[in-house]
Amino acid sequence: MRCFYAPETEGHDPSFRITHGCVVQNAERPERARLLQKGLAEVRLTTEEPGTYPRSALERVHTPRFLNYLETCWDEWQALPDAGPEVIGNAFPRNAAARYPTGLVARAGWHAADVSAPIGPHSWTATRRSADCALAAADAVLGGARTAYALCRPPGHHTSAEVAGGHCLLNVSAIAAAHLRETHERVAILDIDTHHGNGTQDIFWERGDVFFASVHTDPSDYYPFFTGFADETGAGDGVGATLNLPLPRTTGGISWCASIHDALERIIAFDPGALVVSLGLDAHTDDPLKGMRVDDSGFTRAGALIADAGLPTVFVQEGGYLSDSLPSALSSFMDGVCSMVRSG
Numbered sequence: 001m002r003c004f005y006a007p008e009t010e011g012h013d014p015s016f017r018i019t020h021g022c023v024v025q026n027a028e029r030p031e032r033a034r035l036l037q038k039g040l041a042e043v044r045l046t047t048e049e050p051g052t053y054p055r056s057a058l059e060r061v062h063t064p065r066f067l068n069y070l071e072t073c074w075d076e077w078q079a080l081p082d083a084g085p086e087v088i089g090n091a092f093p094r095n096a097a098a099r100y101p102t103g104l105v106a107r108a109g110w111h112a113a114d115v116s117a118p119i120g121p122h123s124w125t126a127t128r129r130s131a132d133c134a135l136a137a138a139d140a141v142l143g144g145a146r147t148a149y150a151l152c153r154p155p156g157h158h159t160s161a162e163v164a165g166g167h168c169l170l171n172v173s174a175i176a177a178a179h180l181r182e183t184h185e186r187v188a189i190l191d192i193d194t195h196h197g198n199g200t201q202d203i204f205w206e207r208g209d210v211f212f213a214s215v216h217t218d219p220s221d222y223y224p225f226f227t228g229f230a231d232e233t234g235a236g237d238g239v240g241a242t243l244n245l246p247l248p249r250t251t252g253g254i255s256w257c258a259s260i261h262d263a264l265e266r267i268i269a270f271d272p273g274a275l276v277v278s279l280g281l282d283a284h285t286d287d288p289l290k291g292m293r294v295d296d297s298g299f300t301r302a303g304a305l306i307a308d309a310g311l312p313t314v315f316v317q318e319g320g321y322l323s324d325s326l327p328s329a330l331s332s333f334m335d336g337v338c339s340m341v342r343s344g
């Protein structure tokens with residue numbers, strides 16, 4: 001399996017987040033990439049650097065003003081009096097009459113759902129290179145590969161067309177899906193991160209050509225809180241093209257894989273030309289965000305189930321945070337994928 005990783009993504013090193021009223025270290029650290037590469041090495045997979053892709057590949061899912069903001073906001077921020085080292089909003093639009101603002105502090109609020117993704121001097125380069133990884137993996141599959149993997153940092157699935165959140169900047173899974181959609185009439189996304197893929201759902205909410213399925217922790221009392229419930233099924237042309245399968249925080253590998261199996265049945269019925277898997281590893285029982293209780297064997301089973309669906313598949317790294325088990329979560333998953341691809 002070809003795997004893509006760009007070292008420039010390590011330049012994105014957000015310093016903090018707020019949880020339960022406390023300022024704590026941000027969970028989306030560059031060390032994640034080193035642990036994920038260790039996991040790949042355990043199953044003898046190595047990474048290559050992706051080429052660079054034009055901005056038009058990002059504009060398929062993001063607005064031009066959001067891209068302009070991400071590109072320029074850090075330099076502009078430095079001109080603010082007593083500016084901190086990272087761009088972070090502190091006022092957020094909630095009124096129906098809210099209008100797009102001109103000032104930078106207001107734009108920082110417009111383009112953010114929460115305060116978990118501070119933007120530093122190298123964040124734009126990092127998120128663009130993260131998108132390049134996803135696009136290169138998509139091109140590998142379009143070129144005939146059965147599967148490909150993108151080690152993306154920062155992740156993307158919480159970002160909508162122009163609102164970032166949940167440690168994410170550009171929505172790399174959505175960008176990969178839109179790239180595949182240029183060739184295939186129908187594309188599916190399966191999001192198995194333990195957090196609902198609210199940004200991806202929002203981007204394709206009214207589209208009938210991209211099926212979005214998410215298996216995640218019940219959002220009633222878990223991030224992203226406001227979406228991800230079973231009765232959300234899409235709107236307009238997209239009615240029926242969104243599937244949400246929320247699960248309790250106590251869920252282990254057997255129930256998790258049963259829901260992944262159910263999602264794959266719906267995806268196969270949709271008959272897509274290709275599949276993007278938003279590969280969060282934070283359902284692992286040792287993940288510090290404590291979304292579920294899936295062990296390594298559950299990840300192996302999930303990898304085998306997804307590969308057994310027989311679709312050209314792009315795996316895009318989403319969440320999965322610092323723990324001694326992060327490498328084995330990825331290597332176990334890839335072991336399941338590779339064993340099924342070899343036998344199939």
Ligand SMILES: [Zn+2]
Nearest residue numbers: 193195282319
């Ligand atoms: Zn997550």
